Amino acid sequence: MNRPSPRQPREPIRKPWIWVVLAAIILVSVPWYWPPETIHPIVFGLPLWSLVTLAGSVVLCGFLSWVCRTQWETPDDGEED
Amino acid sequence: MEQLTFAGAPGIIVLCVYALMMLGIGFWVSRRRPGVRDDMQNYYLAGRHLGILVLFFTLYATQYSGNNIVGYAPSAYRMGFEWWQSVMFMTVIIGGYLLFAPRLNRIARRERFITPTDWLRHRFASPAVSLLAALLMLWALGNFLLEQLIAMGHGISGLTGGTVPYQMAMLGFVAVMLAYSWLGGMRAVAFTDVMQGIALLLGVFVLVAGGLHLAGGDLGDTFGHVISAEPDKVATPSTEGSVSWLSILVLVGIGAAVYPHAIQRIYAAESESTLRRSLSRMAWMPLITTAVVFLVGIIAIQLYPGLSEGESEQLVGRIANDVAGINPFFYVMMILLFGGVVAAIVSTADSVLLAFSAIVSKDVIQQHVAPRASERTALLAGKVCGIVAVAALLLIAWNPPTLLVNIFVLKFELLIQIAPAFILGLYWSRMSAASVLWGMVVGSVIAGGMALSGVDTFHGVHAGVVGLVANVAVATVGSLLRPAPASGEPLPTDSPERRPSPER
Numbered sequence: 001m002n003r004p005s006p007r008q009p010r011e012p013i014r015k016p017w018i019w020v021v022l023a024a025i026i027l028v029s030v031p032w033y034w035p036p037e038t039i040h041p042i043v044f045g046l047p048l049w050s051l052v053t054l055a056g057s058v059v060l061c062g063f064l065s066w067v068c069r070t071q072w073e074t075p076d077d078g079e080e081d
Numbered sequence: 082m083e084q085l086t087f088a089g090a091p092g093i094i095v096l097c098v099y100a101l102m103m104l105g106i107g108f109w110v111s112r113r114r115p116g117v118r119d120d121m122q123n124y125y126l127a128g129r130h131l132g133i134l135v136l137f138f139t140l141y142a143t144q145y146s147g148n149n150i151v152g153y154a155p156s157a158y159r160m161g162f163e164w165w166q167s168v169m170f171m172t173v174i175i176g177g178y179l180l181f182a183p184r185l186n187r188i189a190r191r192e193r194f195i196t197p198t199d200w201l202r203h204r205f206a207s208p209a210v211s212l213l214a215a216l217l218m219l220w221a222l223g224n225f226l227l228e229q230l231i232a233m234g235h236g237i238s239g240l241t242g243g244t245v246p247y248q249m250a251m252l253g254f255v256a257v258m259l260a261y262s263w264l265g266g267m268r269a270v271a272f273t274d275v276m277q278g279i280a281l282l283l284g285v286f287v288l289v290a291g292g293l294h295l296a297g298g299d300l301g302d303t304f305g306h307v308i309s310a311e312p313d314k315v316a317t318p319s320t321e322g323s324v325s326w327l328s329i330l331v332l333v334g335i336g337a338a339v340y341p342h343a344i345q346r347i348y349a350a351e352s353e354s355t356l357r358r359s360l361s362r363m364a365w366m367p368l369i370t371t372a373v374v375f376l377v378g379i380i381a382i383q384l385y386p387g388l389s390e391g392e393s394e395q396l397v398g399r400i401a402n403d404v405a406g407i408n409p410f411f412y413v414m415m416i417l418l419f420g421g422v423v424a425a426i427v428s429t430a431d432s433v434l435l436a437f438s439a440i441v442s443k444d445v446i447q448q449h450v451a452p453r454a455s456e457r458t459a460l461l462a463g464k465v466c467g468i469v470a471v472a473a474l475l476l477i478a479w480n481p482p483t484l485l486v487n488i489f490v491l492k493f494e495l496l497i498q499i500a501p502a503f504i505l506g507l508y509w510s511r512m513s514a515a516s517v518l519w520g521m522v523v524g525s526v527i528a529g530g531m532a533l534s535g536v537d538t539f540h541g542v543h544a545g546v547v548g549l550v551a552n553v554a555v556a557t558v559g560s561l562l563r564p565a566p567a568s569g570e571p572l573p574t575d576s577p578e579r580r581p582s583p584e585r
Contacts, residue, residue: 011183013508022176026330029169032323037316039308045301047308049317050162057168057372061364064175068361072183074353 010073029056092241095420100257107261107269121195124266125439126349135271137359142274147232147426155393157378161314166326170333171367177338181504182347189348197344198444204506207514214499215444218341221496222437229430230478236423258431270431277424284421285373287414291404292380306383324541332543336497342436438467494528494545501556516559524552
């Protein structure tokens, strides 16, 4: 595996796939693709669109938190190595 | 906010205890760190020594203002499930930070930046770019501060059921805020943010618990009631509503990340990994703050059907009133909730004030007014200007002039226009100062013009985002046509490369 030099830590901005995944999560979470102004179908007592949006929001939080923890390498990481 | 059943003495006692604690923190910091007011790095950035816990809470308490409780619950009441967008836009701010914070933190540490404008000065070496950006930031910060002062007056007056009048409430807490900020700078602000953040978190959970108790205790029943009684509030948004949802994610995601007081915290982090770990935790906070406030608004649809827009604005006071009447436990908890609301307002206001003073000290006084002034003099002048600005804003907040009200709405619309200079400027060496300047001018004129003429959105796209698109277009096309000269300022990356070339 390529290990970046501690002098040039890898940043999330240099990893295009992060932004593609982020855009995909947002596009799935925002209910633009459902028929406008409808509540059906209802699943588990809630409109299905809201469940998809809720799940998408949880994934969004988890993804961004995960990106911070694992995809943002800092000079300190290099020193620890 | 309406009269509360628990208003009066208990509220005043809570506020006094709270004010004394904040003042105590200010005194403690100034005694423990005698040199805290001697230089800008110590005063404005806590000597770049904010550790993970304090950094996390100061980011949290600054980002979540009182409006996130008293303003967002009524929005959820009126808009229904569509207001879930608030949870998403508070989350994508972390994505906004990831666009630039890692590199900016590293460069700021190396170059010893104090204000956001320091970066622009370093990157573009253009007094016009720096001055325009500083003015946009000062204008937006002034409006933020005004908003917080008015919210402070209403919040405290509401907490005490009018026992402390609106104006007295503002004066009292502004005096406390100025005292601890003056004494301890960023350290005092950040340490009080820890207390304020905890109060805010506790407050929203107690509010939703009380509201749910009033509604019968079963969230499923509440959702069922809303679906049957007001189906339009759980329906999918209209096409324009969806566009607006996507647009606000861009507006807040980028706009809130480039708040000057947020950038100040990027600079103040003890290390890059401290910042990384704080932001990683911040990503979860919308689910335990904004989502909880959203639930409060939805529960209120069942509790108080048919409120007008004006009545719904009093929602949090009304719920708190009824929750306080349940039993003594909830009575005490509601007093703490309002302590939390006031804490959220003060914690945002003090951070905004500190960022305001920093920009005045470093970017106006040291650069333009008195370049030969010592750092200590410039620091003192910035602090005094901050107090003068607060006094002027207090006069406006005392009797808000209705004719000028639109001017005071301009915040995000203008602030987001500095984003291309921060984000594109970090990575694109061909970006030229002239194109950045014209981009900012065009973006601000379009966004400000739309907002001032009452056109908030264009087919669902917010005025700030329309301006940002024009801004990026001008900055990009201008830089492609007339790129920054090769002999100009070196590309301020942390890598050895200076000119456009492959990263590795």
